[in-house]
Amino acid sequence: MARTAQPAALKLIKGRGEGKDTAGRPVNLGPAFKRVPPNPPSWLSAEAKAEWKRVVPGLSRLDLLKPEDRAALAAYCEAWATFVEATRTVQAEGQVIEARQGKLAHPCVGIARAAGREMRSWAAHFGLTPSTEQALARGADDGDEDDNPFG
Template sequence: MAKAAAPAALKLITGRSPGRDSGGRKVEPGPAFKRVPPKPPTWLSREAAAEWKRVLPELSRLDLVKEQDRAALVAYCEAWATFVSATRVVQEEGLVIEARQGKLAHPCVAIARNAAREMRSWAAHFGLTPSTEQALARGEGGDGDEANPFAGSG
């Protein structure tokens, strides 16, 4: 699976110096969208709405979301809700079901797996994956060049 390009704000947070990404390349700021967090649609499922409330404050604090990101954030949150729902069914009913052909994998196993893939894909767009979290942690504070023997002094 191809890695999604990180938004400029995320590249700058993880960058090694002001205006530069972690590789020292200049980061173009991109379009100057107004950074106003999107409002959740009223029809979000309960679990998706809870996930929205959990992730939006931090995404907003980091200026990583704008109103136009609503559909992508909805897709991420609903993929989470589908994953949770399918996982709960598997926990209650087990990994296998009895069928005419014998024992088969429970259909919710595949549903959970597919939802997890979709969720991970959308999460990467918002910097919500564990690897992005580590990159954000490394980007806080100094410019990070002190530990890099290949960093120039200019």
């Protein structure tokens, strides 16, 4: 899987010191976007709106959001909503269905799987994956990485 470039704020949180990334290189802060959370689109589904309300406060505290992130964040939230709906359908109806050809995987199994992949992809852009959480926790210390044999 290809690595996605991280926002400067994430690099700095995980970095070694003032303005440095984990390798000690200076972090290019990029354009000076106004760092305020975007407003959610009015057309978000109820589940997507709930996810938006859940993740935006944390991302805002880290200065990761700007109004221009609205589309990407909406795509993440709707992927979550699709994942939830498909998973609930599978829970209610089972993982297999009866068809003329015999037993087949319920279509919502594939829908949930695809939505999960899409959701993880978008989540990585915002630092919402478990591996990013661990990297952020490691970067929250004093920046001393004496245990790193490559440092």
